[in-house]
Amino acid sequence: MAKNISFTIRYWKQNGPKDAGHFEERRMHDIPDDTSFLEMLDILNEELINDGKEPFVFDHDCREGICGMCSLYINGTPHGKTERGATTCQLYMRRFNDGDTITVEPWRSAAFPVIKDCMVDRSAFDKIQAAGGYTTIRTGQAQDANAILIPKDDADEAMDCATCIGCGACVAACKNGSAMLFVSSKVSQFALLPQGRVEAAKRAKAMVAKMDELGFGNCTNTRACEAVCPKSESIANIARLNREFLKAKLAD
Amino acid sequence: MWLINSSVGRKVVMSVSGLALILFLTFHACMNVVALFSRDGYNMICEFLGSNWYAVAGTVALAVLIAIHFVFAVILTLQNRKARGANRYAVSAKPDRVEWASQNMFVLGIIIVLGLVLHLYNFWFNMMFAEFANGGMAFATGLSATDGYGMMQYTFSCPVYTVLYLVWFAAIWFHLTHGFWSAMQTMGWSGKTWFNRWRCIGNIYVTLVMLCFVVVALYFAFCGSCCSATC
Structure with a gap:
């Protein structure tokens, strides 16, 4: 049975690689804990757009853990902390508690310059x-399946x-x-x-x-x-x- | 030159020089243990390793090895700081399997170098250097420059030195528990099976070597001048 949690999200805003960047905060109310982390960010962005603010930019694509696009550093751990390795899109809000402050940062590396907010190149x-x-390999007719054991x-x-x-x-x-x-x-x-x-x-x-x-x-x-x-x-x-x-x- | 230009090459230089220094520490520990049993035997080794050409050549080679290890450590650390980028994470959580030593190798290395300076002042300066520069007499103690046993009694009779040496040994132990298996990994002599074996072998080996140093230091601190049968 899902329960709703309320928490503060602290997310990184940066307007390109040269910008210094800063954190912004928003209180999130009554988010069902079976919401995925990225769905929660979608809710955040809907709220931001409804308030006339610029949405938070982050990478995502397949949302099933195979494309490698999602890339958020959550509470000090890449993709957030789970028992077994998982991508950000496989992280669910049940990992967090009511009243938590969740800090979201981009991958920080000189070789991965920030494009915008938490989207890195x-x-x-x-x-x-x-x-x-x-x-x-030469193209052409495929060889027998067992030609190379x-x-x-x-x-x-x-x-x-x-x-x-x-x-x-x-x-x-x-x-x-x-x-x-x-x-x-x-x-x-x-x-x-x-x-x-x-x-x-x-x-x-x-x-x-x-x-x-x-x-x-x-x-x-x-x-x-x-x-x-x-x-x-x-x-x-x-x-x-x-x-x-x-x-x-x-x-x- | 790939040993300087490539990241793997630079790490190989660190690994080979580090393993050679571990080998030296092993010889040094064996030599120290002799002092627990025989004053004459220990001083004979000190004389053998005194102002002889082969001992001087060995000392120079050792100094070069340490210099290479240190200079490469500085280069790698600076490059790695640059690679990390200008912004640091606001929140960082250390994963359970990450050893503390592995993330603090440079700091441990600085402590080791500082301890080495003290050690050279206490012993090398009063022994090999004094043989050349002070007519065979140690500078501070009034002892003969080849009386290594007396030098240990003199040094470890001061509790401050004993504590400083124990801190130094602890720093070397932490440094080597990571350094040993990390060197094997860098040389490519590791894998899923050998990773755990190297860690286990390294921890046991390094602990034994460092225990030899600790035991000798404590022996001279507590009963070096009073209860030694060889006095």
Whole structure:
């Protein structure tokens, strides 16, 4: 049985990357606790528009935890605190109590400049992916399904790595602004499969170089990234990326 | 040069220099433990590591290693602060699995360097340096520069030094509990299985090494000059 809660929401307003930004507050009344966090923000925006104020800007798309667009830093945790990793769109108001103050901030990282309020520019991830996060294969008729045999464990692990949705929570949580969990997951999803091995060395070097070029920080293995990853990516991926990178550099 | 230009390379430099320093600490701890059993034996080691060319070369190599580790730590910290951006979070919640040491490695490193300066003043300055500059006599104590045992008695007879050294050892312990497995992770010698193994091995190893230092310091603090059978 849903109950209604009232709380104060403190949300970040920033008019572009150069603006200093500030918090605004609003008291929210009688919000059913089975409302999702993003639905609550929709209600907030309806109220703001009805009051003739500018709505609060935030990223969202599929609202079912697979697109990686939602990106809010809620009460000190990327995507808000849940028992298991979840995206902001999978966070429900039952996680909060009547009378709470909920602080909503954008991902704060030099490589993710604020576009507006809590919407940040994460195209840096696209650039890293474009640098080497693919396999080069000839098009044409598809080969037999079993032409390349892959052990089930490898296929499963590659799939786990591929579930990274590139939301950027890892960067947001990292005190170093490092993107290693994202990059290592993308490198791993190919490095674990025979089709990806062909370009493994080139890929690791190109993606790390692009990551460094875009101003992400150096990983110091604090594990904050894997603690907040909505897809439970492991820092074992980071060890694999380090291994791939070192092997590639030593072979040069 | 990828060891300087790439983020992974810079971390590799930190890892290799850090592991080498852990190895040095292991030798140092073993050497200190000898003092619990034999004054002559300990002083023999001190003489062996005194103003001999190989000991001086080793000291210079060690100083270079520490300098590299420290300079890279400063570079990495500055780069990471820049990468974090100008705005800081108003509210931050630390996830349970994040170790305190892992987020405070630089601060711990500063404490370690300050402790190192004190340690060099207490021992290296009165020993190896005094052998060259003061005709084989320690500057402060009136002892021979190769009487490491006497130097320990003298230093740890002062409770302030004992407390400062214990704080220093604690900082090194925290630094290494993270540093050990983090180095293995950076070198790529880790994974889902080995991550927990390295953490366990690292914690046990580092605790044993640091316990050796603590026991020797406490021994000299409480009974270094009165109840030693070797006095």
